[in-house]
Amino acid sequence: MKCRICKREARVALKSHNTAFCETCFLDFFGRQVSRGIESQGLLTHDDRVLVALSGGKDSLGLILELARQGYQVTGLHLDLGIPKSSQLAREAVEAFCAQEHLPLLVRELAREGLAIPRVKAALRRPICSACGIIKRYYLNKVAIDEGFTVLATGHNLDDEVARLFSNTLRWDTCYLGKQSPLLAQEGGFVRKVKPLWRLTEYETAAYAFLRNINIHYAPCPYSAGASFSVLKGLMQRLERHMPGRKIDFYQGFLKRGRPAFANDARQELLHPCSQCGYPTSAESLCQVCRIREQVAEYGEKAAL
Amino acid sequence: MKCRICKREARVALKSHNTAFCETCFLDFFGRQVSRGIESQGLLTHDDRVLVALSGGKDSLGLILELARQGYQVTGLHLDLGIPKSSQLAREAVEAFCAQEHLPLLVRELAREGLAIPRVKAALRRPICSACGIIKRYYLNKVAIDEGFTVLATGHNLDDEVARLFSNTLRWDTCYLGKQSPLLAQEGGFVRKVKPLWRLTEYETAAYAFLRNINIHYAPCPYSAGASFSVLKGLMQRLERHMPGRKIDFYQGFLKRGRPAFANDARQELLHPCSQCGYPTSAESLCQVCRIREQVAEYGEKAAL
Numbered sequence: 001m002k003c004r005i006c007k008r009e010a011r012v013a014l015k016s017h018n019t020a021f022c023e024t025c026f027l028d029f030f031g032r033q034v035s036r037g038i039e040s041q042g043l044l045t046h047d048d049r050v051l052v053a054l055s056g057g058k059d060s061l062g063l064i065l066e067l068a069r070q071g072y073q074v075t076g077l078h079l080d081l082g083i084p085k086s087s088q089l090a091r092e093a094v095e096a097f098c099a100q101e102h103l104p105l106l107v108r109e110l111a112r113e114g115l116a117i118p119r120v121k122a123a124l125r126r127p128i129c130s131a132c133g134i135i136k137r138y139y140l141n142k143v144a145i146d147e148g149f150t151v152l153a154t155g156h157n158l159d160d161e162v163a164r165l166f167s168n169t170l171r172w173d174t175c176y177l178g179k180q181s182p183l184l185a186q187e188g189g190f191v192r193k194v195k196p197l198w199r200l201t202e203y204e205t206a207a208y209a210f211l212r213n214i215n216i217h218y219a220p221c222p223y224s225a226g227a228s229f230s231v232l233k234g235l236m237q238r239l240e241r242h243m244p245g246r247k248i249d250f251y252q253g254f255l256k257r258g259r260p261a262f263a264n265d266a267r268q269e270l271l272h273p274c275s276q277c278g279y280p281t282s283a284e285s286l287c288q289v290c291r292i293r294e295q296v297a298e299y300g301e302k303a304a305l
Numbered sequence: 306m307k308c309r310i311c312k313r314e315a316r317v318a319l320k321s322h323n324t325a326f327c328e329t330c331f332l333d334f335f336g337r338q339v340s341r342g343i344e345s346q347g348l349l350t351h352d353d354r355v356l357v358a359l360s361g362g363k364d365s366l367g368l369i370l371e372l373a374r375q376g377y378q379v380t381g382l383h384l385d386l387g388i389p390k391s392s393q394l395a396r397e398a399v400e401a402f403c404a405q406e407h408l409p410l411l412v413r414e415l416a417r418e419g420l421a422i423p424r425v426k427a428a429l430r431r432p433i434c435s436a437c438g439i440i441k442r443y444y445l446n447k448v449a450i451d452e453g454f455t456v457l458a459t460g461h462n463l464d465d466e467v468a469r470l471f472s473n474t475l476r477w478d479t480c481y482l483g484k485q486s487p488l489l490a491q492e493g494g495f496v497r498k499v500k501p502l503w504r505l506t507e508y509e510t511a512a513y514a515f516l517r518n519i520n521i522h523y524a525p526c527p528y529s530a531g532a533s534f535s536v537l538k539g540l541m542q543r544l545e546r547h548m549p550g551r552k553i554d555f556y557q558g559f560l561k562r563g564r565p566a567f568a569n570d571a572r573q574e575l576l577h578p579c580s581q582c583g584y585p586t587s588a589e590s591l592c593q594v595c596r597i598r599e600q601v602a603e604y605g606e607k608a609a610l
Contacts, residue, residue, distance in 0.1 A: 169474055170544075170551060172558035174566065231547045235540050239475075242536045246475060253477035261479065261566040 012207045015244040023211050030208045033199045034066050041182050041255075043194040044151060046071055051149040051191075053140050054078045054098075054105070056090035056217030058209035059155030061097050063197055065212060067153065068103060074153075076105040077143055079136055082116030086219045093217035106147070108139055113293075120292060121223065123299035128223050131292055138279060138289045144191040151186075156195040159202040162247050163233040165254055170232075177259065178266030188271050189280035199248065317512045320549040328516050335513045338504045339371050346487050346560075348499040349456060351376055356454040356496075358445050359383045359403075359410070361395035361522030363514035364460030366402050368502055370517060372458065373408060379458075381410040382448055384441055387421030391524045398522035411452070413444055418598075425597060426528065428604035433528050436597055443584060443594045449496040456491075461500040464507040467552045468538040470559055475537075482564060483571030493576050494585035504553065 001010040003022035010020035014029075021029055038044050044067075052064040054076040067074045078094040081087045091107065098105040110116050115135055121128040144152045161182070168176040182198040184190070197205060209216055240247050271280040274287035281287035286294070306315040308327035315325035319334075326334055343349050349372075357369040359381040372379045383399040386392045396412065403410040415421050420440055426433040449457045466487070473481040487503040489495070502510060514521055545552050576585040579592035586592035591599070 169563075170555045170558075172555075172562040174562050231544070235544055238543070239536070239540055250475045250477075253475075257477040257479050258474075261570075265566075 011211075012204075014204070016201070016240060016246075016248060018244065026207065027211060030200065030204065031066060031070065033204075034196055035070065037182065037199040038194075038196050041194075041198075043183055043196055044072060044153070046073070048073065048150045049148065050074045050151050050153050051077050051106075051140075051144045051147070052153045053136075053155070054094045055155070056093040057155065058214065058216045059157050059197060059202075059205045061094070061155075061214045061216060062205050062208045062212065063153060063155040064098075064103060065101060065214065066208070067196065068101070074103065075147075075149070076103055077140065078105065078107045079139055080107060080109040080111070081132070081136075082109065082111040083118060083222065086222055087117075089219045090217045093215060097215065106143060108143060110135065110139070113139075114296060115289075115293065117223070120296055123296040124292070132223070134288050135292065138287075141189075141191055141193075142279070145189065149191065151192045151194055153194050153196055155197055155205075157197045157200050157202050157205050158247060158251060159233055159236065161195065161198050162236050162251050163229055165251060166232045166236060167229065174262045174265035177254075178262035178264070180259065181255070189273070189278070198251070201247065316516075317509075319509070321506070321545060321551075321553060323549065331512065332516060335505065335509065336371060336375065338509075339501055340375065342487065342504040343499075343501050346499075346503075348488055348501055349377060349458070351378070353378065353455045354453065355379045355456050355458050356382050356411075356445075356449045356452070357458045358441075358460070359399045360460070361398040362460065363519065363521045364462050364465075364502060364507075364510045366399070366460075366519045366521060367510050367513045367517065368458060368460040369403075369408060370406060370519065371513070372501065373406070379408065380452075380454070381408055382445065383410065383412045384444055385412060385414040385416070386437070386441075387414065387416040388423060388527065391527055392422075394524045395522045398520060402520065411448060413448060415440065415444070418444075419601060420594075420598065422528070425601055428601040429597070437528070439593050440597065443592075446494075446496055446498075447584070450494065454496065456497040456499055458499050458501055460502055460510075462502045462505050462507050462510050463552060463556060464538055464541065466500065466503050467541050467556050468534055470556060471537045471541060472534065479567045479570035482559075483567035483569070485564065486560070494578070494583070503556070506552065 001013060001020045002008070003010045003025050004019045005025040006022060008022040011023050012026040013020040044050060050067060050072050052060065052067065052074050054060045054064060056078070064074050064076055076094065076098050078091060080091050095105065095107070097103075117128060117132055117135075120131055120135070124131055140152055161180075165180060168180060182195040184193040186192040200208075236247055269282040271282055273279065274281045274283075274290055275285040276290040277287060279287045279289065283291075306318060306325045307313065308315045308330050309324045310330040311327060313327040316328050317331040318325040349355060355372060355377050357365065357372065357379050359365045359369060361383070369379050369381055381399065381403050383396060385396050400410065400412070402408075422433060422437055422440075425436055425440070429436055445457055466485075470485060473485060487500040489498040491497040541552055574587040576587055578584065579586045579588075579595055580590040581595040582592060584592045584594065588596075
């Protein structure tokens with residue numbers, strides 16, 4: 001197969017776009033999709049100070065690299081979750097990558113906050129994924145605000161977004177449907193949050209990472225097996241195989257025609273500062289993270305008895 | 306496995322309801338689901354004169370039998386599409402079934418209207434499924450009105466409805482989403498249309514037909530292979546296998562929370578009578594069926610030259 005642009009040998013075939021590209025033209029295509037995703041939804045400007053959440057995977061490392069190449073002012077933030085092996089490998093991948101690419105990097109360790117994920121898991125005695133997500137969102141937001149960033153960018157790709165949309169639609173969760181977007185505006189104690197890779201599939205971000213020689217972090221989280229999200233992702237992959245282009249159409253159609261219908265349902269919660277840490281929360285006094293912190297402390301005291 | 310109700314040996318396992326039934330208790334369950342579907346959406350009353358569209362398949366034959374058992378005033382209507390073999394087998398199955406069950410039956414032949422489907426297919430030179438659907442809906446509606454029925458019932462089951470909903474959602478077709486329902490109210494020249502089996506899956510209607518000894522018509526339409534609809538049905542089946550109960554939740558959630566959001570988008574077309582046959586149409590002069598009839602006539606004239 002030939003590259004659609006320059007007619008050299010193609011290296012990446014894109015069925016959903018009914019096309020194929022050589023290495024150079026694919027990297028151009030990728031860059032154009034990122035700019036289009038940013039500009040069409042007003043995600044970023046070149047004046048923004050952008051904090052990029054770096055897990056160590058292909059999406060987040062590809063994102064910070066492409067944003068840097070496009071001249072955005074980026075700094076990486078890695079949260080070290082304190083999970084044996086997995087977290088160490090992730091941190092090493094992020095640190096090596098940022099050093100190699102001369103990208104500024106902040107690292108925060110959940111263990112220093114008393115919230116290493118294995119400890120939280122032991123204390124909560126319920127599935128950890130939801131609590132882990134709460135803690136990560138809390139610290140990503142907190143560091144962005146404390147360090148004066150104007151926006152937090154995450155590496156969620158089209159497959160992530162489409163699986164979430166599918167999940168929200170199957171439940172007709174009108175609150176979440178009214179809010180789902182590549183852009184969450186700055187509000188109260190929350191920094192603006194953006195997903196510049198929303199137009200690109202997992203296959204495309206993987207191809208980008210491969211062609212840019214990004215050493216990604218392969219060790220999956222040992223706690224996340226069998227999540228229902230992966231079932232939904234698998235179904236959307238099957239759909240795409242049978243009907244190429246359906247994933248991006250589903251998501252774009254939602255942004256244009258679906259979400260507006262649910263705009264009034266987007267939860268307008270009354271938020272006030274957590275009595276302990278000041279983080280915006282809809283709870284009576286303590287925010288979710290401070291409550292988790294209390295449970296971990298109680299668990300520690302019991303274990304010490 | 307034991308029947309949940311009477312503890313005899315179960316014959317039908319229903320994962321989505323996390324239960325199993327013996328023959329008698331399954332038939333009771335089926336009847337309850339039909340009544341619940343009818344009553345919760347206000348589809349029918351016992352005063353209605355119900356015309357039931359009978360294709361010869363398990364859904365439509367099961368539907369008329371169950372409605373008759375529940376005391377509704379039902380008459381069957383079979384449209385003979387004039388497709389060699391397939392239509393003959395379907396008609397024989399319907400006639401034998403209605404004779405055996407002492408159910409009144411009307412039969413209309415599209416060939417008598419000059420619209421036998423193979424002839425239409427030859428004249429249109431495009432995929433026939435859409436035109437066939439238009440012609441069937443036209444005559445089902447026309448016979449219902451001409452013969453004084455108050456409502457037309459079709460055998461669409463939950464899988465049909467969920468696949469259609471999935472298709473409409475993937476395209477965020479807000480007009481269709483605003484209208485999709487087990488009940489289409491009577492309006493202008495259109496009779497009320499209802500789908501009393503909307504709570505029951507294809508598996509459940511098949512089990513009902515089997516347990517009630519309904520001889521169903523197996524010959525599939527020779528023109529309908531590879532429709533995209535069957536891909537969507539397959540994906541929803543996979544979803545159901547991984548997450549039992551999701552199909553009915555998806556559909557019921559839509560009726561409660563999804564559809565209301567699109568109510569204003571439901572197409573409010575201005576309809577007027579077709580200048581030839583009087584059928585309500587949004588077209589300038591001729592309705593879709595009269596236009597098809599013209600194309601078939603032109604084709605006939607050309608063929609005679």
